Amino acid sequence: MASEHIERFDTVATNVLKALHSKFPAAFHPTPNSIGLTDEEPVTVNGRREFSEEYDRLSTETKQALNFLIEEGFVHDRQYRIGPSHVITAKGLKALERIDPAFPAPALADM
Template sequence: MLDISVPPRQGVGNKKTRSVAGIWLRAIVDTPKDTRPDRTMEKTNIERFDEVAAQILSALYETFPRPTHIDPKVIGVLDETPTRDDTGGVIYSEEWKELTTFANHTAKWLAEEGYLSERSGRSYSMYTLSAVGLKSLKHVDQPELGADTLGEKIKKASSDGARATTSKLVDQFFAIGAPLLAKAIGVG
């Protein structure tokens, strides 16, 4: 523990007050400033987007053509099941709420850009791959290197946690899909 005394000229007039001030300062010095995990390894928003988009695309590719509700458990980013309180209300963790919001924003953007089809319901939306999304995921980049589709590669990379590979595959998905979307709207 650090022994800190506060001299009278700094506005603390008597010895008892200086002693209390010293205890208070020791508490500040001994208390960690930031108890949160190290933020140097935290993902950027784009890295999170790539990861969540890959998980959404993978889940929808696997369940195609069935409309699917997007939540952290369905897309495989959180293995948690919300609980119920005494009145039957659903209790969600803060992480669940945050991931659900991010996943739904991601799915909504993918739908607005034409990669997914959204079916709005009363309380939540269901999603399927659009024709462009399905065609992009069924793409086989280099048949001579194997018959894995882009969808299968994304599923494998996202389940393995290969962040850099997942990001490159999501970029490839958009690169394949963009000309298809342009052609669909008569631009290309």
């Protein structure tokens, strides 16, 4: 049986891939609220973003999962300085389809 931290990683990473799939082929920036981990929206007050400790923890989990997905080739970071820069790769599309068949990969991903 998978340990709790592996199960949590699986949930966060899968949510990241699903969110990227929903925007494919456009670039997207995954955040805890944009991938469905929370409804909390950080607010900007006097030029500073304010959010709860829980949001901060979820943000860290999201960044860690995203970094792993990038390093392993499931997500590509176009490294735009402004705006969203993450796109799911063919490898990511195929992996997500295996995880959840409701998210099919485009035909080109199989070539």
